Amino acid sequence: MNVWLEKVCCKAAVIVWITALISTLFPLTVANGAPGSSTYAQASAIASLPATNKLIVGYWHNFDNGSGYVRLKDVSPKFDVINVAFAEPTNGPRGGTIGFTPYQITPAELKADVQYLQSLGKKVIISIGGANGQVQLETAQARDQFVSSMKSIITTYGFDGLDIDFEGHSLYLNNGDSDFRNPTTPVITNLISAIRELHTHFGNSFMITMAPETFFVQVGYSFYGGTGTGADPRAGAYLPVIHAVRDILDWLQVQHYNSGPITALDGTYYTMGNADFHVAMADMVLTGFPVARNNERFFAPLRPDQVVIGLPANVNAGGGFTTVAEVHKALDYLYKGQTFGGRYVLRNPAGYANMRGLMTWSINWDRYNNFEFSTRHRAYLDSLNVVPDTQAPSVPDQVRTTTIGTTSVGLAWQASTDNVAVTEYDIFEGVNKVGSTAGTSFTVQGLTPDTTYSFTVKAKDRAGNLSGASTVVTVKTGAIVPDPTPPTPPTNVVVSSTTASSIALTWTPSTDNIGVTGYTVNYGTSQVNVAAANATITGLVAKTTYTFTIVAKDAAGNQSTGTTIQATTSQAPSASDWKAGVSYKVNDEVTYAGKVYVCRQPHTSLLGWEPPNVPALWKLK
Secondary structure (H helix, E strand, O other), X not given: OOHHHHHHOOHHHHHHHHHHHHXXXXXXXXOOOOOOOOOHHHHHOOOOOOOOOOEEEEEEEOOOOOOOOOOHHHOOOOOOEEEEEEEEEOOOOOOOOEEOOOOOOOHHHHHHHHHHHHHOOOEEEEEEEEOOXXXXXXXXXXXXXXXXXXXXXXXXXXXXXXXXXXOOOOOOOOOOOOOOOOOOOHHHHHHHHHHHHHHHHHOOOOEEEEOOEHHHOHHHHOOOXXXXXXXXXXXXXXXXXXXHHXXXXXXXXXXXXXXXXXXXXXXXXXXXXXXXXXXXXXXXXXXXXXXHHOOOOEEOOOOHHHEEEEEXXXXXXXXXXXXXXXXXXXXXXXXXXXXXXXXXXXXXXXXXXOOOEEEEEOHXXXXXXXXXXXXXXXXXXXXXXXXXOOOOOOOOEEEEEEEEOOOOEEEEEEOOOOOOOEEEEEEXXXXXXXXXXXXXXXXXXXXXXXXXXXXXXXXXXOOOOEXXXXXXXXXXXXXOOOOOOOOOOOEEEEEEEEOOOOEEEEEEOOOOOOOEEEEEEEEOOEEEEEOOOEEEEOOOOOOOEEEEEEEEEEXXXXXXXXXXXXXXXXXXXXXXXXXXXXXXXXXXXXXXXXXXXXXXXXXXXXXXXXXXXXXXXXXXX
């Protein structure tokens, strides 16, 4: 037992660990759910940590990378949650089967260590992936193998939960998968399904956490991989997973390290390693943001108790190490609203008193660095005395209809009040929740024509307190009026401009007996949908002739006959090939994989910062 355990562990805890070790080395016949039984994992996953607790989460190395090996039972007691890193694929990234073998100790000893830490009130979670553990659940069979193998690992060792640390190319979005609320890419939908099945299997106390890089979350504000606009298909790829499991997600611990510059909600780029970066990145998930700047696809904020900031424990652990003093400047602003005079201004000036805490990579690097991270940040978090908010907002008043369509109804209401702040409103049809919004209006979509509905609205605050229901608004959707008439074809189609990789088209708007809703521009096997009578087609090949066919559409689904035009992209400029180790300045042009990119901000290039991978530094011309 090391010095940390000698300081905090009572004799009873030591006896618990010894008893657990004996029970795993010499298993007995035991009651259902007891240590040693096949259902131990379900019984050991006691209620999740209270949402008001300020946590320090740390990753424990099941390997030795030079930071030094630490026996699991000897982890510093200042950590509340220990993520065991990592469970990894055993049959390739696409096979789905996950394996886990303890390093330097036997499975029985690791099980005893897990039980010992749990006896101290700690949570021990198995983390999947990491930098070297690519997991791509492209098929239903891979998903099933993933679920089956994870059930076995979790049950064997009695882990309290599951941490998703998919990096690299594990998650991506297929072209056209542009709505994070309704994903279609198999690696996304299969992961969502697998997480929910594991949570259902082990019960409500089974913990779910995620540790994505900024590229998979915050970059989604500027670029989303499935939109087909030339962005890296991995950009924002965690967003549909987070959204789909937010009801069972204990917390999200975005890695505020190993990151390129990121555009925050104020439209400014921030670089890692300082208080401004941490405040700006955290505020994005605390406030929410329009994905790819599309206001109709708004990623709703997480509850503050679902937000944990990920940091490296020292300069060896990862790029973007931030000093303790600088981290505390960020935390003073985030928790207390105490500004430090930085560039970034919180959307909520009062801060987020219920934010959950900090995560670090890693426990081993913290020990290597004489426990600076766990000791000094533990003292800071313990100093926060958060009084739980149990007061619900007032009931929304004056709920009314603003529009009535055949398949939609617009609602509006007066804002509710709260002792802290109202964060969103939930809209119900009968007992079924049909949507949420941060504003005081909402349009319910997907309704049946000529049908009567009853709607109510409830207000919610940051602590999750829900008001009573508003008065009921009863409304009948309109009946469908048959519309067999298609719009007129687009006319006067002209090429307004060309570049080496794009062609801009304009035309005279079509007309319709009711109304034109948009246009589809078809070329080859691709298409672009636009609302107005113009379109810029990007991602094209230089000095190539394309045939475009433009079709007008109305709300009834009628389409005009197509209008066709041919256009040729211009000769590519004589830009040099992108190379690592080169100092680039704003507006420098380079070629990469046959496409031309323009430099957004000055930097010295590194391997891994290829133009398609770092949209913060390069834009497709």
